[in-house]
Amino acid sequence: MAGFTAFLLAFFIVNLCLYDGVWALTGPQIAQDLKKSLSAGSEVFLPSDPAYANQTTARWEITAAPTYVVAVKPDSIVDVQKIVKYAAKNNVSFLATGAGHGYTNTLSALHNGLSLDLGNFSTIEIDSAANTVKIGGSVRAARLIAALQDAGKEMPVGQCTCIGMTGFSLGGGIGPYSGLYGTASDSVAEIEMVTGAGEILTVSQSQHPDLFWGMKGAGFNYGVVTAITYNIYNATNGGQALNADMTFPGSQNGSVWELARSFVGNHPKELAITFSIQYNATLGEMAIVGNFIYAGPLENLTALIQPFLDLQPAALNISSVPWKDVASSALYGATNQGCAGTGVEYVPYAVNLYQIDVPSMVAVVNFMNKTMAATPDVQTAVVALAQYAPSGFQLHADASSAFPYRDAVIFAQIDGFAFSATPVPALTAFGASVRDLLHKGSGKTELQTYVHFAHGDEGEAAWYTEGKLRSLKALKAVYDPRGLFSFYNAVGRRGGNYTTR
Ligand SMILES: Cc1cc2nc3c(=O)[nH]c(=O)nc-3n(C[C@H](O)[C@H](O)[C@H](O)COP(=O)(O)OP(=O)(O)OC[C@H]3O[C@@H](n4cnc5c(N)ncnc54)[C@H](O)[C@@H]3O)c2cc1C
Numbered sequence: 088m089a090g091f092t093a094f095l096l097a098f099f100i101v102n103l104c105l106y107d108g109v110w111a112l113t114g115p116q117i118a119q120d121l122k123k124s125l126s127a128g129s130e131v132f133l134p135s136d137p138a139y140a141n142q143t144t145a146r147w148e149i150t151a152a153p154t155y156v157v158a159v160k161p162d163s164i165v166d167v168q169k170i171v172k173y174a175a176k177n178n179v180s181f182l183a184t185g186a187g188h189g190y191t192n193t194l195s196a197l198h199n200g201l202s203l204d205l206g207n208f209s210t211i212e213i214d215s216a217a218n219t220v221k222i223g224g225s226v227r228a229a230r231l232i233a234a235l236q237d238a239g240k241e242m243p244v245g246q247c248t249c250i251g252m253t254g255f256s257l258g259g260g261i262g263p264y265s266g267l268y269g270t271a272s273d274s275v276a277e278i279e280m281v282t283g284a285g286e287i288l289t290v291s292q293s294q295h296p297d298l299f300w301g302m303k304g305a306g307f308n309y310g311v312v313t314a315i316t317y318n319i320y321n322a323t324n325g326g327q328a329l330n331a332d333m334t335f336p337g338s339q340n341g342s343v344w345e346l347a348r349s350f351v352g353n354h355p356k357e358l359a360i361t362f363s364i365q366y367n368a369t370l371g372e373m374a375i376v377g378n379f380i381y382a383g384p385l386e387n388l389t390a391l392i393q394p395f396l397d398l399q400p401a402a403l404n405i406s407s408v409p410w411k412d413v414a415s416s417a418l419y420g421a422t423n424q425g426c427a428g429t430g431v432e433y434v435p436y437a438v439n440l441y442q443i444d445v446p447s448m449v450a451v452v453n454f455m456n457k458t459m460a461a462t463p464d465v466q467t468a469v470v471a472l473a474q475y476a477p478s479g480f481q482l483h484a485d486a487s488s489a490f491p492y493r494d495a496v497i498f499a500q501i502d503g504f505a506f507s508a509t510p511v512p513a514l515t516a517f518g519a520s521v522r523d524l525l526h527k528g529s530g531k532t533e534l535q536t537y538v539h540f541a542h543g544d545e546g547e548a549a550w551y552t553e554g555k556l557r558s559l560k561a562l563k564a565v566y567d568p569r570g571l572f573s574f575y576n577a578v579g580r581r582g583g584n585y586t587t588r
Contacts, residue, residue, distance in 0.1 A: 112178075114199075121173065125161060125162070125169060126161075129160060129161050129163075129166050130160040131157065131159050132160075134156065143184075143202060144185075145430070147186075147188040147430075148432075150192075150432050150433055150508070152194060152195065153198070153574065155200055156200070159201060160206050161203070164287055164313045167281045168285060168287055170201075171203075171310075172285045175283075180201070181200050182200060182201075182574050183205060184203060184206075185205055185251030185253050185254040186225060186249065186250055189254060189575055190433055191435070191543040192544065193574060193575060193576055193577065196574055203311060205223070207223075208223030208226075209223045210222065210226075211223075211226060215239075215240065218319050219317065221316040222314065222315055222316075223314055224314060226252050227249055228244045228252055239322050240319040240320060240322060241264065241320055241323065241326070241410050242271065242274050242320060243270065243274060244260075244262050244264070245260060245271075246422050247414055247422060249427055253312050254307070256306070256315060257272070257305075258305075258490075258539040259272050259539070261498060264359070265480065266354070266358065266477075266479045268320065269480050269481075269493075272303035272304055272488055272490055273482070273490075275302070275303055276292075276317060276318050278302055278312055278314070278315050279315070280312045282567065283567025283568065283572050284567065298565075298566055302489075303488035308573075309563070309572060310567065327409060328382050328408055329408075330380055330407075331379040331381070331404070332377070332378050332417070333376070334375070334403075336370075336372060337364075337373025338372070343362070346395055346398075355476060356478035356479060359379070359380045360474040361380075361422075361471060361472065361474070363375070363376040363472075364469065366455070366466045366468075373452055373455060377400075379392050385407075432504070432510075432511060433504055433505070436500070436501040436521065436522040437522070437537060437542065438522050439497070439535045441496055442530035448528065450528075451528075454520065455470065462513055465503070465513050465517040467506070467510070468503045470501050471499070472497045473498045477496075480493040491535075501517075501521045503515070522542075535552065536550060538576050546580060547576075547578055547579060547581065550576050556578065559578045560578055
């Protein structure tokens with residue numbers, strides 16, 4: 088009997104570990120099991136392996152990051168299917184990793200899990216005649232846009248080029264050319280995936296159209312995408328765009344918001360506007376940086392932004408850049424710089440605005456000015472307001488996909504950047520207060536937040552809207568019945584607080 092007890096004890100120590108009060112398979116055990124069953128081209132890494140750091144995809148944000156005991160890089164869709172089935176059978180929590188730039192606090196609920204790293208799915212195949220591009224599930228925007236520019240093509244991409252195209256598109260995917268084409272998900276033609284039910288499926292308008300609908304806006308709820316095909320478009324304006332950056336002192340913010348409001352209902356599809364509200368510690372005052380990206384000739388842009396120029400900005404830069412360099416040029420290059428690197432301390436908050444209410448916006452800037460002057464820990468925070476033309480969003484009916492925010496006027500983000508963990512509590516309190524103030528002037532009583540910009544405490548109705556949740560839940564029951572895909576602002580998750588460490 089004593090021998091049997093000793094055997095059982097040894098078995099548990101080698102194979103199982105008590106994580107968060109639950110017995111779970113150890114990383115070495117999972118690694119051993121998967122190495123046996125996956126194809127030769129697949130790779131399995133333990134965090135203790137020297138290769139883990141440079142062979143697996145690191146996370147951009149660490150403030151609320153998931154933790155892993157093993158990372159697996161499958162080589163084929165069949166390998167992905169095996170991993171999903173293994174994880175389901177053995178209660179191994181996992182997350183598909185594209186480019187690792189997701190940052191919602193709900194990710195911090197994944198402890199001691201498995202990173203299903205799609206790094207081996209990295210091909211880009213452009214078919215210029217058919218106007219399509221097929222990419223692997225981990226391709227980053229930077230590689231795709233360089234290849235599209237070379238081919239004389241374009242499609243909607245985000246403001247930063249390090250993010251994974253698949254992850255971006257599964258939540259909708261918004262950016263400067265959304266005025267022309269809508270969300271990235273509006274351009275998706277076909278998806279190859281393994282569902283949470285363990286099935287390999289090709290999903291499109293004609294194959295599993297119900298799931299196709301859900302994948303375009305809530306896609307990270309239903310499975311792992313190994314490849315995605317987009318419709319692409321001939322380059323606008325010869326593949327060149329204009330980038331205009333200008334800086335205003337905070338004291339002019341009311342005039343800036345009045346001008347921003349004049350574009351509502353009157354916004355040319357070729358123009359994307361972003362405002363960055365930040366604290367100038369040297370001057371001890373707020374600054375508003377306006378960025379205007381225009382897919383057309385200089386004289387047209389100049390006419391559009393003349394009222395802003397008449398405010399005599401303190402700094403001004405206008406340049407012509409290839410489409411692929413739009414992200415790296417905008418806001419004097421600051422937006423894309425924030426995307427680079429990994430291990431960033433970051434506290435996100437966000438809210439969609441459905442109007443520009445000038446007194447509310449002035450109140451936000453006043454609050455920021457007062458709080459930031461008094462609290463050095465929050466002086467690195469930036470409020471970014473993306474005001475895209477509605478025309479692209481309106482090319483597609485609301486019912487065409489799970490993406491629910493075609494009528495948002497501004498996608499507002501409170502970016503709580505920090506150089507260490509120390510300011511995280513102050514940035515959290517600051518971000519929540521600024522979100523509340525922005526929400527008051529948003530034109531909606533309920534909180535609505537673009538799912539990719541969310542903090543994680545908003546809940547499913549804020550990310551997906553009540554109107555879409557019924558269908559999304561029905562899809563969840565069919566395609567992810569065990570709730571394997573539940574760590575990223577998931578359908579079924581209510582609002583509430585999430586600890587960051
Ligand atoms: C600096 C920065 C700038 C950004 N700018 C924009 C912007 O301009 N517009 C915009 O819309 N968004 C923007 N985002 C948000 C971005 O779109 C999301 O963070 C997106 O999830 C990133 O995808 P990823 O593959 O890099 O991240 P990951 O962390 O790898 O993935 C995020 C989520 O998507 C899932 N996922 C990723 N790949 C796959 C796959 N192949 N199959 C199944 N699930 C997958 C993951 O499981 C996870 O749930 C920005 C993010 C950052 C950090």
